[in-house]
Amino acid sequence: MDIIGFLGLGFSVALDPINILYCFIGVLLGTLVGVLPGIGPTATIAMLLPITFSLSPAAALIMLAGIYYGAQYGGSTTAILINLPGESSSAVTAIDGYQMAKKGRAGHALATAALGSFFAGTVGTLLLAFFAPPLARAALNFGAPEYFALIVLGLLVSIALAHGSILKALAMIVLGLLLGMVGQDIYTGTPRFTFGVRELYSGLNFVSVAVGIFGVAEILRNLENEKGREVMVKSVSNLWLGKEEFKRIIAPVIRGTALGSVLGILPGGGHILASFASYSAEKRLSKNPEEFGHGAIEGVAGPESANNAAAQTSFxxxxxxxxxxxxxxALMVGAFILQGITPGPNVINDQPALFWGIIASMWIGNLLLVMLNLPLIGLWVKMLTIPYRALFPAIVLFACIGCYSINQNVFDIYAIGFFGILGYVLIRLGCEPAPLLLGFVLGPLLEEHLRRAMIISRGDPMIFLERPISATLLGLALLAVLIAILPSIRKKRKEVFVDED
Amino acid sequence: MKKTIATAFIATLALSGTAFAQTYPTKPITVVVPFTAGGPTDTVARLVAEVMSGDLGQQVVVQNVGGAGGTLGAGQVATAPNDGYTLLLHHIGMSTAPTLYRSLPYDPLTDFATIGLITSVPMTLVARKDFEPTTLEELLAYIKTNGENVTYAHAGIGSASQLCGMLLMESTETIMTTVPYQGAGPAMTDIIGGQIDMICDQTTNTTTQIQAGEVKAYAVTSPERLANLPDVPTAKESGLDLEIGVWHGLYAPAGTDPAIIERLETSLQAALTNETVIARFAELGTAPVTAEEATPAALTEMLTSQIELWRGVIEAAGVYAE
Amino acid sequence: MLAKFSLRDILAGGIFVLAGAYFALEALNYEVGTPFRMGPGFMPLLLGTVLALLGIGVAASGWEKPDREKPLPPSWRGIVLIVGVIVFFGATIRGLGFVPVVFIAAFASAMASRLNSPLFAGLLAVGLTVLCTAIFVIGLGMTVPWFGPWLGQ
Structure with missing residues (x-):
């Protein structure tokens, strides 16, 4: 059978009414759960795993996959509306999405996210259908040195995340890297920075850090002066994108999709970089980089597309x-096994109907998502008319419950409080939280791959330069630093002559 | 604080005692799996819990309490009320934790009541597919000559693959460079990608890769050859003393009513003869234990002897988690 | 003299220096190792030092750039209540159970806003308790008792 035949087979499975129904249930649940702050796809899939026992393998896996990419969708909704990212990817969306919402353009931000995600999802699915096996092979060329180089590149490029002081952004990244190292060292098992608390052995929970430093800190800021400042704009202008906006998002969506697709394939953590990398790229390429951080629509379009493309290609x-x-x-692996299918190189041959069915269902799922989410935008935006004084207690509660439900670990809840205060103080002092979060997710990976590369090379740092991919990536990283430094040197020169005040 | 509450509970429950056991269970039972969802142990737990729910007439809910190499979840069950509604499903790590963790807040032998063994998942010795040696004998000779230039991957401190590696190095008196990973998935990725030389891991993670020819298999660590890997010899056949299985057991907090333990034991034994469980276990490359082994006595014996065995191996290797 | 400084930059720099120093010093308690076999202390020591240096840089960058606007005073009531609620939630969720904890937490956090009357907070707490119980405990099957062991259940 050729690819068209396989896709035909896939669609015949995916278009089975029962499977469409479960696909819909999956994306609906995913969207709803993604919208609830704190609870991410991991917790939801874990909780819903038992329900899928009674379903056919195709229906079960289609539904679980639907929950996953549905949650990616839903997660951006909360990030945009109330500045509460549930995942590393939506942390980037929160930067400009929330600013857009504050300016009464929540509808635009949500529509951009939905359309960008749909386009990215479609491309990601096509890649999966046509090139999955060779792409997966290519990704295997990435070993520890390549991942280390990639993360270094990602960290250096993402200095662009900041719209204020570069020095502060760098410090926040390093602080995040350090916070990411809390917990048991994977190489020796030594507990680090845990104060002897066993609950901290597996490290700080990402959701706690994100919810604290974005969500709680934002609430504390809004409580500063409740009467003087309108927290949320009640009147929301038109929901749909105008011609001008369409023009502005096309290029970022395409670039984001390309970046996300490539990074998503890398099994060692590439997907984490997708949205951060796309944001940095858009800011660099934009004619008005100063708009970023104050509600630039490109800052939503790029990362959201990148994120969704990576979500698809990480399959x-x-x-x-x-x-x-x-x-x-990993949870999906568990779901496969529970259904009696061990995922591996043979699934594509042994279970063609299932393999192609899942792929076809992903496209249908993305279509369902866009159909579901575009009308919902009106509803979400209406949510903003709920007075903030009634909304924020709900946010605090959802955050606590959501974090607790992941591991039943109360320290995850205390961490929300700690990072709420830390985030609040740092934001008041002019530091932005996004770089810290990026450092936090990349810190453990950076250390893991660096140490592994050094063990494999028996202590010879030349391994990073001898391997062509890692050498290229490190070269790009150097270039990124040069590009970042040059304009500021130029600016400094100007400042010497022109007094700002 | 927690201890006092637990003690208060033991007191109240002791009063209601046997009368309580006759109606047990009256509410859902939680089985704590001390690892994240989706792993092999979690899968075993979910398969068994599903069938036990039907037998007990109450939902048996799997709860993942991951962290600290499984000691966090186990510690939580150790101090949980011993009313039969909080159980622990743990693997071989139950017996290695007392040696690996020098400040373990619980004692596997005295803080738990055993219910029964569940399964013992065999392990396989595999390497990247372009790795030079083709047989186990060649492999051992290769390791002897190349020593630390051979890289051995494992899935993290206290993982089955780390234990197997220690055992392998001990019994062959060799030293390889061990490279820890965060779980079996990433480790297998690097074996398939040829970034690293070898690993000894559970059939759960390796069988499909062996069958697809993505990795080279040298031996299985079970006493006999496996049905779905008939071409892979046992370690013993090649003269290597490397027998290790990742055994799983079900526990309740110490002091649980014997009548409740008995009820759970019967239910576990019933689950292990269930056709779906047998079929799914077979796909994982393993089989449920016999009814005689799914008993408190058999699990206690296993636990006691394994704690001794691993104390020797781990102390010889000098590898600790804290 | 101090008016010439940006207080925000000095404070931010100070936090970074302190945090960096903590991580670096604490890392000395762990094995630092060699570049071949990096110990658990290697990266934290390195990064902690870098953070402390960056902190000094941040503080220095505030030289002769006094803050232009005075920030709003923090809402101490908000901080105490919100953080208090989070700690309370963590400390009592296992003991008191879902329903009482959610109710009390919702009420107290609603009171963090000066605009909310106790009556409104109470009504909101009832509504949120019902909503959260329906979504998380009933809908998502979260394993947590409705009323915990401290209440004699």
């Missing part, structure tokens, strides 16, 4: 090699 290593790229994919 490639799983479906073709049985390799889970991240915790959600």
């Amino acid at each position: 490639i290593p799983l479906m073709t090699l049985g390799i889970p790229a991240h915790p959600v994919m």
Whole structure:
């Protein structure tokens, strides 16, 4: 059978009414759960795993996949509306999305996210259908040195996340890297910075840090002066994108999709970089970089597309090699096994109907999502008319319950409080939280891959330069630093002559 | 604080005692799996819990309390009320934790009541597919000559693959460079990608890769060859003393009513003869234990002997988690 | 003299220096190792030092750039109540159970806003308790008792 025949087979499975129904249930649940702050796809899939026992393998896996990419969708909704990212990817969306919402353009931000995600989802699915096996092979060329180089590049490029002081942004990244190292060292098992608390051995929970530093800190800021400042704009202008906006988002969406697709394939953590990298790229390429951080629509379009493309392509290593790229994919492995299918290189041959059915359902799922979400935008935006004084207690509660539900670990809840205060203080002092969060998710990876590369090379740092991919990536990183420094040197020169005040 | 509450509970429950056990269970039972959802142990737990729910007439809910190499979840069950509504499903790590963790807040032998063994998942010795040696004998000779230039991956401190590696190095008196990973998935990725030389891991993670020819298999660590890997010899056949299985057991907090333990034991034994469980276990490359092994006595014996065994191996290797 | 400084930059720099120093000093308690076999202390020591240096840089960058606007005073009531609620939630969720904890937490956090009357907070707390119980405990099957062991259940 050729690819068209396989896709035909896939669609015949995916278009089965029962499977469409479960696909819909999956994306609906995913959207709803993604919208609830704190609860991410990992917790939801874990909680719903038992329900899928009674379903056919195709229906079960279609539904679980739907929850995953549905949650990616829903997560951006909360990030935009109330500045509460549930995942590392939506932390980037929160930067400009929330600013847009504050300016009464929540509808535009949500529509951009939905359309960008749909486009990215479609491309990601096509890549999965046509090139999954060779792409997965190519990704295997990435070993520890390549991942280390990629993360270094990602960190240096993402200085662009900041719209204020570069020095402060750098410090926040490093602080995030350090916070990411809390917990048991994976190489020796030594507990680090845990104060002897066993609950901290597995590290700080990402959701706690994100919810604290974005959500709680924002609430504390809004409580500063409740009467003097309108927290949320009640009147929301038109929901739909105008011609001008369409023009502005096309290029970022395409670039974001490309970046996200490539990074999503890498099983060692590439997907984490997708939205951050796209944001940095858009800011660099924009003619008005100063708009970023104050509600630039490109800052929503790029990262959201990148994120969703990566969400789709991160299925490639799983479906073709049985390799889970991240915790959600590990859960999917569990779901496969519970259904009596062990994911691995043979699934594509042994279970063609299932393999192609899931791929076809992903496109249908994305279509359902866009159909579901565009009308919902009106509803979400209406949510903003709920007075803030009634909304914020709900946010605090959802955050606590959501974090607790992931691991039943009360320290995850205390961490929300701690990071709420830390975030509040730092934001008041002019530091932005996004770089810290990026450092936090990349810190453990950076250390893991660096140390592994050094062990494999037996202590010879030349390994980073001898391997062509890592050498290229490090070269790009150097270039990124030069580009970042040059304009500021130029500016400094000007400042010497022209007094700002 | 927690201890006092737990003690207060033991007191109240002791009063209601046996009368309580006759109607047990009256509410959903929680089985704590001390690892994140989706892993092999979680899968075993979910399969068994599903069938036990039907037998007990109450939902048996799997709860993942991951962290600190499984000691966090186990510690939580150790101090949970011993009313039969909080159980622990743990693997071989139950017996290695007392040696690996020098400040373990619980004692596996005295803080738990055993219910029964569940399964013992065999392990396989595999390497990247372009790795030079083709047989186990060649592999051992290769390791002897190349020593630390051979890289051995494992899935983290206290993982089955780390234990197997220690055992392998001990029994062959060799030293390889061990490279820890965060879980079996990433480790297998690097084996398939040829970034690293070898690993000894559970069949759950390796069988499909072996069958697809993505990795080279040298031996299984079970006493006999496996049905779905008939071409892979046992370690013993090649003269290597490397027998290790990732055994799983079900526990309740110490002091649980014997009548409740008995009820759970019967239910576990019933679950292990269930066709779906047998079929799914077979796909994982394993089989449920016999009814005689799914008993408190058998699990206690296993636990006691394994604690001793691993104390020796781990102390010889000098590898600790804290 | 001090008016010439940006207080915000000095404070931010100070936090970074302190945090960096903490991580670096604490890392000395762990094995630092060699570049080949980096110990658990290697990266934190390195990064902690870098953070402290960056902190000094941040503080220095505030030289002769006094803050232009005075920030709003923090809402101490908000901080105490919100953080208090979070700690309360963590400390009592296992003991008191879902329903009482959510109710009390919702009420107290609503009171963090000066605009909310106790009556409104009470009504909101009832509504949120019902909503959260329906979504998380009933809908998502979260394993947590409705009323916990401290209440004699």
